[in-house]
Amino acid sequence: MVPLKPVPKGWKPELWASWRPFGFGLQKPNNFFEVFRAGLENADNAAYAWRILNDGVCDGCALGTYGLRDWTIRGIHLCNVRLRLLRLNTMGPLEVGVLAHIEELRRKSSAELRALGRLPYPMRRKRGEPGFSRISWDEALDRIGLHICKSSPERLGFYLTSRGTPNETYYAAQKAVRALGSNNIDNAARICHSPSTVALKESLGVAATTCSYTDLIGTDLIVFFGSNPAVNQPVLMKYLYYARKAGTQVVCVNPYKEPAMDRYWVPSDPESALFGTRITDRFFLVAPGGDLAFITGALKALLEQDGLNQAFIAQHTRGFEALEASLRSARWAELETGSGLSQAEMTEFAQMLRRADKAVLVWSMGITQHSLAEDTVQAIINLALARGYLGREGCGLMPIRGHSGVQGGAEMGAYATVYPGGLPITPEHAAALEQQWGFPVPTTPGLTAPEMLDRAAQGQLDLLWSVGGNFLETLPDPLEAAEALSRVPLRVHQDIVLSSQMLVEGEEVILLPATTRYEVPGGVSETSTERRVIFSPEIPGPRIGEARPEYEALLELARRCRPDLADRLRFENTAAIRAEIVRVIPLYDGIQHLHQKGQAFQYGGPHLCPDGVCPTPDGRARFKALGLPSRAIPSGAFRLATRRGKQFNSMVHEPKDPISGAERDAVLVSLLDAARLKLYPGQPVWLRNEFGVLPCRVFLAEIRPGTLQVYWPEGNVLLDPKLRSPQAKVPAYKESYVYLETQNPSGSEGQDLTAAR
Numbered sequence: 001m002v003p004l005k006p007v008p009k010g011w012k013p014e015l016w017a018s019w020r021p022f023g024f025g026l027q028k029p030n031n032f033f034e035v036f037r038a039g040l041e042n043a044d045n046a047a048y049a050w051r052i053l054n055d056g057v058c059d060g061c062a063l064g065t066y067g068l069r070d071w072t073i074r075g076i077h078l079c080n081v082r083l084r085l086l087r088l089n090t091m092g093p094l095e096v097g098v099l100a101h102i103e104e105l106r107r108k109s110s111a112e113l114r115a116l117g118r119l120p121y122p123m124r125r126k127r128g129e130p131g132f133s134r135i136s137w138d139e140a141l142d143r144i145g146l147h148i149c150k151s152s153p154e155r156l157g158f159y160l161t162s163r164g165t166p167n168e169t170y171y172a173a174q175k176a177v178r179a180l181g182s183n184n185i186d187n188a189a190r191i192c193h194s195p196s197t198v199a200l201k202e203s204l205g206v207a208a209t210t211c212s213y214t215d216l217i218g219t220d221l222i223v224f225f226g227s228n229p230a231v232n233q234p235v236l237m238k239y240l241y242y243a244r245k246a247g248t249q250v251v252c253v254n255p256y257k258e259p260a261m262d263r264y265w266v267p268s269d270p271e272s273a274l275f276g277t278r279i280t281d282r283f284f285l286v287a288p289g290g291d292l293a294f295i296t297g298a299l300k301a302l303l304e305q306d307g308l309n310q311a312f313i314a315q316h317t318r319g320f321e322a323l324e325a326s327l328r329s330a331r332w333a334e335l336e337t338g339s340g341l342s343q344a345e346m347t348e349f350a351q352m353l354r355r356a357d358k359a360v361l362v363w364s365m366g367i368t369q370h371s372l373a374e375d376t377v378q379a380i381i382n383l384a385l386a387r388g389y390l391g392r393e394g395c396g397l398m399p400i401r402g403h404s405g406v407q408g409g410a411e412m413g414a415y416a417t418v419y420p421g422g423l424p425i426t427p428e429h430a431a432a433l434e435q436q437w438g439f440p441v442p443t444t445p446g447l448t449a450p451e452m453l454d455r456a457a458q459g460q461l462d463l464l465w466s467v468g469g470n471f472l473e474t475l476p477d478p479l480e481a482a483e484a485l486s487r488v489p490l491r492v493h494q495d496i497v498l499s500s501q502m503l504v505e506g507e508e509v510i511l512l513p514a515t516t517r518y519e520v521p522g523g524v525s526e527t528s529t530e531r532r533v534i535f536s537p538e539i540p541g542p543r544i545g546e547a548r549p550e551y552e553a554l555l556e557l558a559r560r561c562r563p564d565l566a567d568r569l570r571f572e573n574t575a576a577i578r579a580e581i582v583r584v585i586p587l588y589d590g591i592q593h594l595h596q597k598g599q600a601f602q603y604g605g606p607h608l609c610p611d612g613v614c615p616t617p618d619g620r621a622r623f624k625a626l627g628l629p630s631r632a633i634p635s636g637a638f639r640l641a642t643r644r645g646k647q648f649n650s651m652v653h654e655p656k657d658p659i660s661g662a663e664r665d666a667v668l669v670s671l672l673d674a675a676r677l678k679l680y681p682g683q684p685v686w687l688r689n690e691f692g693v694l695p696c697r698v699f700l701a702e703i704r705p706g707t708l709q710v711y712w713p714e715g716n717v718l719l720d721p722k723l724r725s726p727q728a729k730v731p732a733y734k735e736s737y738v739y740l741e742t743q744n745p746s747g748s749e750g751q752d753l754t755a756a757r
Contacts, residue, residue: 004218004358004394005246015244017263017276027259028276029658031080031267038083045090048541052089055597056518057526057536058082059089059164060648061233062401063213064528066598071532072213072239076268079234084653085163088496089516093120093544099132099511102503110473111652113498119513120545127507137546140510141553144463145560147490151462153181153442157452160414160550161468162188162403163649164517166524166536167591168577170405170412171420171584172551173467176558179439179565183425183446186416188469188649189406190449192365194728195373196399197410197422203381203622204390204397205615207422208407210608211360211396212530213239218246219394221356225253225291225380226366226734230260230279231644231659232402233529237264241277251352253284253291254366255641256668256709257702260659284349285704286339288641289370289735293338293628295379297346298353299386300327300335305347307354312388316612319623323382326625338628340704353387358394364402366641369733373725378624385621391609401529403649408527411585416446421585436584438568448729450475450721457484465492467514467550470499473650476719476731477691494550513547520549522574525594532602535594551577633737640687641734642712642719643668650713657711660701667696667740668709674700677740687738688745692717695744708738 018026042049058065060081068076094117098105102125105113122140123132148156158177160170170187177185189197197207204210216222216239229236240250241264252261261280266272286294302308303324313320332343339346353359361384367376381397389395401407413420419441423429430441447455453471455461457480464485471485472478485491485504493502494512502511517524518539527533559566571577575595582592590601613619633639645664646654655664662668667687669679679685683698687710694717696710703709710718712733723732 004215007217007242007246011271012245015278017265017278019275021274023265023276027659027661028265029080031265034080034083038086041087042090045542048539049086049090051539051541052086052518053078053082055537056539057404057534059404059517060085061235062404062407062529063233063235064404064526064530064532064534065235066534066600070235071600073217073242077235077238078268081234081648085648088114089518091117092542093118094498096121096123096134099123100130102131105498106503110470110500110650113500114651116498118496118544118547119498119511120547121513122546123511125509127505132511137548140512141557141560143508144490144492144510145557147463148180148557148561154184155460155462156180156182156184157447157455157461157464158185159449159452159464159466159469160185160187160409162405162409163468165405165409165468165550166517166520166526167408167412167533167581168520168524168574169549169551170409170414171581172571172577173554174412174414174420175437176554176569178441179558179562179569181442183416183442183444184452185414185446186449186452187406187409187414188403189409189415190728191369191474191730192402192406193368193399194410194730195368195725196363196377198727199374199377199381200397200399201422203378203624204609206604206608207410208531208604208608209396209398209529210390211398212602212606214606215360215394215396216240217243217248219243219248219358219360221249221251221352221359223251223253223359223361224261225361225363227362227364227400228254228258228261228644229400230258230264232364233400236400237279238266238268240279241266241269241272244277244279249352249356250280251282251284251349252280253286253294255285255288255704255707256643257283257285282352284341284345286341287704288639288707289372289631290339290341291367292372292376292379292626293335294341294346294349295383296327296330296626296628297332297335297339297343298350299383300330301347301350302354302386303327305350305354307350308386309388312612313386316390316614316620317385317623318618318620319625322625323623326627330628334628338631340706353383358392359387359389360394360396360398361389362398362400364400366734369730370735371723371725371732372629373730374727375626379626382623382626385623388612390621391607391612393607396607398529404526407529407531411527411587412581416448421587433584439565450724450729450731453481453484456488459487461488463490463492464488465494466501467494470501470650472501472504473713473716475721476716476733477721478713478716480721494553496547512553513545515547515549519543519547520574523595524574525578525591530602531604532600533588533591533594534600535596537597637737637739638706638708640708640710640715640718640736640738642715643709645711660699662699663697664711664714665695665697666699666711668699668701668703670703670705670707671700672705674698683742686741686743686745687718688741689718689736689738691720693745694718708740
């Protein structure tokens with residue numbers, strides 16, 4: 001470990017969360033229990049489970065490990081997210097007879113479907129049949145290939161999830177799809193950080209985290225915007241523990257005072273495991289979607305206080321004059337209304353930034369899943385540039401990733417809107433790819449995942465091939481998503497386990513069994529949040545039926561449809577894929593040398609834009625003046641945002657959130673709103689808007705008054721399926737409004753409507 005400031009040895013009681021040993025009696029996760037639970041759950045395959053943990057690269061969040069180690073701090077790193085995912089890799093095959101009649105399966109939850117076991121063989125079901133029957137791989141690919149040959153490229157759709165999906169699969173899959181003449185390939189990064197990619201690329205010429213995890217430990221200030229790593233990236237909490245001991249201040253800008261960002265018990269450190277750690281110095285409870293106004297207010301205060309880094313602005317940026325003009329014309333009353341916070345609070349935040357010579361700005365889906373996501377990310381970039389937090393130690397912009405595959409997914413080109421390397425879809429870039437691949441590449445941007453469902457609903461999609469994922473859970477309006485899926489003449493679901501979207505009836509549905517990353521011959525790689533490309537070796541152990549790596553199936557399909565390109569759509573092994581990746585994506589130079597555990601490299605080095613010099617045509621970063629949106633909601637309505645609990649993506653692991661104690665049917669309500677409306681804990685209420693109704697129970701929380709939060713994906717029924725960010729086209733999962741009712745609105749006249757006024 002090489003921190004910016006020395007981490008004092010010994011214990012630091014002033015940071016303790018509680019004097020109760022192990023937080024006894026307090027609401028908090030029991031991380032030690034998670035270890036025992038995982039041991040019992042995987043006892044039937046214990047040796048294999050241990051090899052996965054000890055030798056494999058984590059298939060959970062994108063912090064990145066090799067075995068139980070990482071490149072940031074010494075010690076063992078094992079989080080409960082990884083332990084919860086372990087069973088997906090060690091369980092045996094399901095009994096295919098359960099698929100013969102699917103009515104009973106439709107009554108099962110997603111967790112119950114997963115628990116049935118791994119998919120072992122290709123299966124097929126046609127409309128009107130009671131269930132699936134087993135078929136061969138040859139028959140499956142022949143049927144799919146024939147269907148593609150009868151269709152046209154613009155009527156095909158391909159989607160890849162992010163859980164455990166390696167770089168090699170993303171790269172080979174997008175090459176296969178483009179050989180079929182289509183850019184209609186998308187992946188789960190679309191609904192996570194694509195607005196970050198857009199804004200970073202436009203402003204800095206890069207599309208990734210600009211710093212390293214080591215910059216967190218000992219920097220002056222870390223700011224989390226719309227991010228809750230305690231739930232989504234638990235290993236990061238150990239980094240924050242060391243950062244706090246080194247004197248780093250932590251700020252959270254979020255509508256909810258997240259309990260685990262307030263205090264956290266790091267299980268692998270004796271001090272923190274015993275007494276916990278106070279993580280955050282200051283919470284700013286911004287209104288949902290109010291981050292843009294809040295950051296604008298902070299910039300305005302910095303400008304008025306002469307708190308900007310004028311030397312950095314002059315030497316390394318363009319466009320500040322337009323931003324300065326917009327800041328001077330911004331009215332504090334509008335900023336207060338937009339952010340939900342006072343001028344004094346925005347000024348306080350600005351003063352914290354002014355005192356911080358070095359800072360790392362971190363954000364996640366609380367920022368990116370809004371209709372103005374790209375502008376809000378740009379506002380964070382504006383803030384970093386105004387203070388000079390770029391290209392040096394202890395400084396950076398960090399769009400923290402929640403899934404191990406998403407950073408590489410876009411960079412490999414498995415994206416409807418870019419080619420490999422993140423290059424825009426243009427005739428010039430297409431021509432360059434044609435030179436590399438030896439076949440023409442389509443030049444029209446493809447369909448994003450939400451757009452694929454739009455086309456399906458209109459009867460304009462002939463094939464949907466989904467590698468993992470579950471559109472019924474990840475997209476707004478699950479009933480509309482199911483209806484759209486049912487209209488696709490042929491759906492192909494390639495996955496390791498069953499999901500509810502597989503059970504939606506269509507003209508023809510084919511299930512294909514996939515391998516995990518640990519089963520891929522020759523091993524694979526992933527790219528972490530800090531741009532570290534890590535080798536994940538093949539782990540010796542049991543193999544499931546006829547499961548194949550996803551990329552092999554897609555390449556074979558492309559060869560059947562395009563036999564004239566067969567020699568250009570074949571890889572001897574994953575090492576050959578990595579060798580081609582570096583030829584097509586020079587940024588990934590080094591991936592061709594990865595072949596064993598512990599090998600990794602960080603593309604771009606510890607800091608992108610070193611010394612403030614960006615890979616833009618003139619070497620300068622771009623400011624952008626941003627207008628404030630109108631954020632009015634109907635009188636009597638609450639703002640609503642969705643949140644995560646004990647889950648990974650949409651895979652819910654527990655009905656109760658161990659951090660807050662809330663059940664999955666909870667609606668988080670502020671104490672002020674509850675007192676005013678005479679609501680009590682556990683009271684049944686109904687949230688209603690034009691898109692749906694969600695029955696809930698009141699859960700009191702330190703949340704912004706006038707704001708409600710519900711769990712995702714349950715809350716999808718309340719979201720506008722058409723509301724998306726303009727460039728990245730991310731659904732607005734954090735942006736809705738609802739009315740809160742104390743009587744079931746399904747019925748009678750004279751509904752009792754209560755809401756913030």
